[in-house]
Amino acid sequence: MRFALYGNTYTTKLKPFVQALVNKLHASKSTLVIHHTYYDLLQHDIYFETPPQLFSSANTLSTMADVLISVGGDGTMLSTIKYVQNTDMPVIGLNAGRLGFLANIAKDEIDVAIDALLNNEYTIETRSLLRLNTTLNLFDGFTYALNECTIHKRDSAAMITIHAYLNNEFLNSYWADGLIIATPTGSTAYSLSCGGPIVTPDCANFIITPIAPHNLNVRPLIIPDNKTLKLKVEGRQNNYLVTLDSRSQTINSDFEIILTKDQYSFKTIKLNNQTFFNTLRNKLLWGIDKRN
Helix, strand or coil: CEEEEEECCCHHHHHHEEEEEEHHHHHHEEEEEEEEEHHHHHHHCCCCCCCEECCCCCHHHHHCCEEEEEEHHHHHHHHHHHHHHCCCCCCCCCCCCCCCCCEEHHHHHHHHHHHHCCCCCCCEEEEEEEEEEECCHHHHHCCEECCEEEECCCCCCEEEEEEECCCCEEEEEECCEEEEEEEEEECCEEEEEECCCCCCCCCEEEEEEEEEECCCCCEEEEECCCCCCCEECCCCCCEEEEEEECEEEEEEECCCEEEEEEEEEEEEEEECCCCCHHHHHHHHHCCCCCHH
């Protein structure tokens, strides 16, 4: 089996875990491919039996590997989207971060996870992607989000007004610090912290969650993901922030934001002993009560 390895950062405290992963892959006679900047971080601290191949783009990766292993937290896993894009290559997350809803393989489960992959003891989950449609050349053309798109006021400026239209039908004018449009995957991220609902990954929905709304009766709303959402922003300041997952850019209020479900999807690997509800209970500490 051919494995690709990707990470954003590396510290010496991760050496035992990354080395164990590399050793396991070598022991299984698997092909190892590493992102070129991640290899730069590893090469002086991690021992490789044979020099690994390197990749730098989605075009090269698609011909070199079958599975991409993300080493880090959920943010690292989000950044893998630009390398798998429309290739249908599945991604598995080794959690070297903190909470880890997406990157949910613990560091002490490396052997079990690799064995499960080699023995085909897993399923592939399909996660919806949100697409930002605009006439501007934003985000270097990479206008996809796995978690959410957020419209937000800049700095400490006064709140903004976001006019929302669903399939060109007026929905609402949100007076708030901003607005989150989340996928089911992103329902456990920023949207959840702002009072949004948890949605299971297989739902065909998006969630509209206001950030600190001026009117307290404006609540999060779940909409079908086959709708087109159009947003127009106004406020005292002419500029505001648009984010896709962890990436952000400043644009002005002259432009409309149009959001749709993308035709492609993100593939994640779920081991057979994992379920979404187990993850919720473990990560959110459900049931941790002395009465249980």
